[in-house]
Amino acid sequence: MSAPGTAAGAARTADGSPGAPGTAPVLAVTDLRVDIALRHSTIHAVDGISFDLAPGERLGLVGESGCGKSTLGLALAGLLPARATVSGSIRLGGLELVGAGERALRRIRGRDVGVVFQDPMTSLNPTRRIGVQVGEALRLHDGASASEARARAREMLELVGLPRPGEQLDRYPHELSGGMRQRVVIACALICRPALLVADEPTTALDVTIQSQILELFDRLRDELGMAILLVTHDMGVVAGHTDRILVMYGGREAEIGPTREVFAHPRHRYSEALLASVIRVGVPRGTVLTAIGGRPPDLAAPQPGCGFAARCAHADAVCRDAVPPERAAGERRWRCHHPAPGAGEVAESGTVSTEVVP
Numbered sequence: 001m002s003a004p005g006t007a008a009g010a011a012r013t014a015d016g017s018p019g020a021p022g023t024a025p026v027l028a029v030t031d032l033r034v035d036i037a038l039r040h041s042t043i044h045a046v047d048g049i050s051f052d053l054a055p056g057e058r059l060g061l062v063g064e065s066g067c068g069k070s071t072l073g074l075a076l077a078g079l080l081p082a083r084a085t086v087s088g089s090i091r092l093g094g095l096e097l098v099g100a101g102e103r104a105l106r107r108i109r110g111r112d113v114g115v116v117f118q119d120p121m122t123s124l125n126p127t128r129r130i131g132v133q134v135g136e137a138l139r140l141h142d143g144a145s146a147s148e149a150r151a152r153a154r155e156m157l158e159l160v161g162l163p164r165p166g167e168q169l170d171r172y173p174h175e176l177s178g179g180m181r182q183r184v185v186i187a188c189a190l191i192c193r194p195a196l197l198v199a200d201e202p203t204t205a206l207d208v209t210i211q212s213q214i215l216e217l218f219d220r221l222r223d224e225l226g227m228a229i230l231l232v233t234h235d236m237g238v239v240a241g242h243t244d245r246i247l248v249m250y251g252g253r254e255a256e257i258g259p260t261r262e263v264f265a266h267p268r269h270r271y272s273e274a275l276l277a278s279v280i281r282v283g284v285p286r287g288t289v290l291t292a293i294g295g296r297p298p299d300l301a302a303p304q305p306g307c308g309f310a311a312r313c314a315h316a317d318a319v320c321r322d323a324v325p326p327e328r329a330a331g332e333r334r335w336r337c338h339h340p341a342p343g344a345g346e347v348a349e350s351g352t353v354s355t356e357v358v359p
């Protein structure tokens with residue numbers, strides 16, 4: 001990860017873990033920017049994102065395709081391509097990731113942050129046995145012997161709900177079903193009990209039954225291991241059922257962040273409002289018409305001077321087109337919109353009072 005002039009921090013707790021649970025955020029992201037250089041242009045894939053994650057907290061990251069979700073997730077895991085330039089700060093416990101060298105990032109990956117991607121086959125080595133792959137991070141980070149790593153891998157496969165874990169240790173990825181492989185990837189990510197799990201569309205490739213089993217597994221492991229989870233997904237139903245807070249991204253920027261229940265009930269940013277109006281949600285009155293968002297997401301190589309959503313927003317005016325909306329906050333909520341939707345109990349322009357909708 002290349003970064004202009006940011007030094008890696010070094011503070012750690014005595015046992016080597018990245019922070020004391022319950023006392024400080026596991027993760028603090030401040031004004032994070034990721035630019036990706038192409039041959040003739042630069043993509044501003046993440047453009048000034050800030051948020052914290054408490055131990056055990058689950059944050060859903062949502063937004064249309066191409067808005068920078070995966071780039072943000074990769075930045076947290078130190079897995080960005082070499083042509084990416086990063087600025088701002090990512091503090092994982094006491095460690096600063098922005099500006100850290102590849103060796104330091106390799107130590108952090110697997111030990112402090114675990115990563116699960118959409119397609120388990122791209123994360124697993126087809127030529128190596130499951131037990132070796134799951135135990136690998138333990139050998140690398142904790143210096144575990146082959147037999148210790150194998151024993152812990154078996155325990156972890158059991159924890160993630162793989163049937164007959166002892167037998168699976170000697171199998172190869174192609175001998176397992178898609179759902180089983182994804183459980184193996186999760187076991188690989190969690191074997192060192194990281195403080196943070198980044199899960200990028202971890203269930204999209206799976207059928208609905210397996211999908212809900214994996215999400216329940218995340219919830220259980222969060223309870224058992226106390227790890228924080230950043231869950232990247234297109235599925236608002238997944239966000240509603242499995243996250244505590246939601247960060248809505250649009251065009252690389254933060255549109256809105258807040259407790260999931262509150263944002264679902266009363267989205268403030270007009271993009272969040274449009275996004276939620278385009279999906280079926282529990283609690284929305286029968287007969288409510290779903291509305292697709294017209295137009296296309298902005299070109300991240302040519303950022304607009306004002307709000308990135310202006311070209312598609314029914315509420316846009318000259319101010320929206322000229323000036324980037326400032327951040328506004330109320331309680332645990334933050335949003336960036338010149339003409340926000342009404343909050344709970346506020347009167348909308350139409351004269352109706354905004355009422356509670358349960359996600």
Ligand SMILES: Nc1ncnc2c1ncn2[C@@H]1O[C@H](COP(=O)(O)OP(=O)(O)OP(=O)(O)O)[C@@H](O)[C@H]1O
Nearest residue numbers: 036043045064065066067068069070071072081300
């Ligand atoms: N390695 C790369 N090389 C060139 N461009 C990239 C690279 N990675 C991401 N981008 C660009 O950065 C922008 C953000 O991409 P990103 O994959 O983060 O979006 P996303 O929100 O995860 O989308 P999706 O929902 O489709 O997964 C896109 O314009 C994408 O084309």
Ligand code: SF4
Nearest residue numbers: 270307313320337338
């Ligand atoms: S700032 Fe303006 S254009 Fe952007 S979402 Fe809000 S109302 Fe719409």
Ligand SMILES: [Mg+2]
Nearest residue numbers: 069070071200
């Ligand atoms: Mg993505």
